[in-house]
Amino acid sequence: MRKRILFILLSSLLVLLAACSGGEEKAESSEDKALAPQSDSNEVATEESEELANNSSSGEAKKTAPTVAVERMIIHKAILSVNVKELDKAQSNIQKKVEQFGGYIVESNVYQEDEQTSSGKMIVRVPEENFEKFLLEAEGEAAKVLERNVTGQDVTEQYVDLESRVKSKRAVEERLLEFMSKAQKTEDLLKISADLAQVQEEIEVMVGKMKYLENQTSFSTIEITMYENRVVVPEIDSKELNTWEKTKKQFATSMNSLLSAFSALIVFFVGNLPVLVILTAIGILVYFVIKRRLRNEQKKG
Incomplete structure (x- = not known):
């Protein structure tokens, strides 16, 4: 009977010792976490910023193409060579039609080769929706159409690619700004600032390309060359x-x-x-x- 009571007391003592040792380990671990230096978090932020800046291009490559239907972006350009009866009158009429369709004149020249031959060249830009209408109106001013060449360049894929890359770079920019606000070391701050400047420069370049493509697709370019052949009859003076x-x-x-x-x-x-x-x-x-x-x-x- 005494042996059984002694065995129970020893078992209870061992359980109490095990519980006390477990509580001490937990307390020590919590203290270690509380006393850890804040510089570790800065180093982690710097490493993450470097990884974001260096691997942004690879992240862009992994993105899949959007499945949403995108409106096609086409750059239209036309080249016209025509014969006209009166060069001055034809140029004046075309200028009026450009203003009527909401376009503008890029270049307008007149060349006088001799008394019987003169030519003119006009480069105009009109809104994309008025491209075909203006082309028909310009041909109506000609006595004879010598050449008509219309081309279209599809830049939809290029624009969508730039758009997705800009979004990715914007995300990197936001993360870098977040890391910069939390950085405490000067070295980390300088590193993040350099990465941020590079990312912002890349964003500006891509946004500039997007604006150029938007301008080229919203306005079509028409180059018109006009020739006038006159028969000069001498008058009695x-x-x-x-x-x-x-x-x-x-x-x-x-x-x-x-x-x-x-x-x-x-x-x-x-x-x-x-x-x-x-x-x-x-x-x-x-x-x-x-x-x-x-x-x-x-x-x-």
């Missing part, structure tokens, strides 16, 4: 005839020629008068000598 003036000029010229010739003769005879007198006297003398000889020969015969 009475001012260029000047009949009376030309007659007086010709008469004066003729009189001047006669007076010049007469003056030259007078100068020649008067200037050479002594020589002419001598030559005339010699001529007369020779004439009489020859005439006398002829008479003598006749008498002898």
Whole structure:
């Protein structure tokens, strides 16, 4: 009987000792957690920020394509080459139609090659919904369509990809901002700031590309080259005839020629008068000598 009571007392003592040792271990573990340094949490935040910044691209790649139907984004462009009757009038009409359809002119030039040939080039942009209507109106201004080329570039996939990447980068940006607000070490703060600046720069680049694609798809571009071939008919200009003036000029010229010739003769005879007198006297003398000889020969015969 005594042995049984002793056994019960020893068992109760062992149970009490085990319970006390378990309580002490729990207390020690709770104290260790309470006394742990706060720098460990900063290090964990820094490591997580590095992992987010370095693996953001891999996270984007793992995202699946959206299953929701997306409106197609098409960049339309047209090139027109036409013959027109009047270049100035055609350009003016096209400018009015651009304003009517809510577009704007990017470039407008006129080239004058010669009196019979001139050309013009216009680059305009109109809203996408008015693209086909404006194209028909522009062709209506032509006497003949020489070339018509319409192209469309689908950028839907590119835009959706940029949109998903921006969302992913926004999430990374929010996490980095959260870590920055909790960081206590200067080194951790500088590291997170550098990662945040890089992520924000990437977001700005992608948002810029998205805005460019939105602008290109919301407005279509049309390049119009116009040629004008004219037949120039010369007009009779009475001012260029000047009949009376030309007659007086010709008469004066003729009189001047006669007076010049007469003056030259007078100068020649008067200037050479002594020589002419001598030559005339010699001529007369020779004439009489020859005439006398002829008479003598006749008498002898």
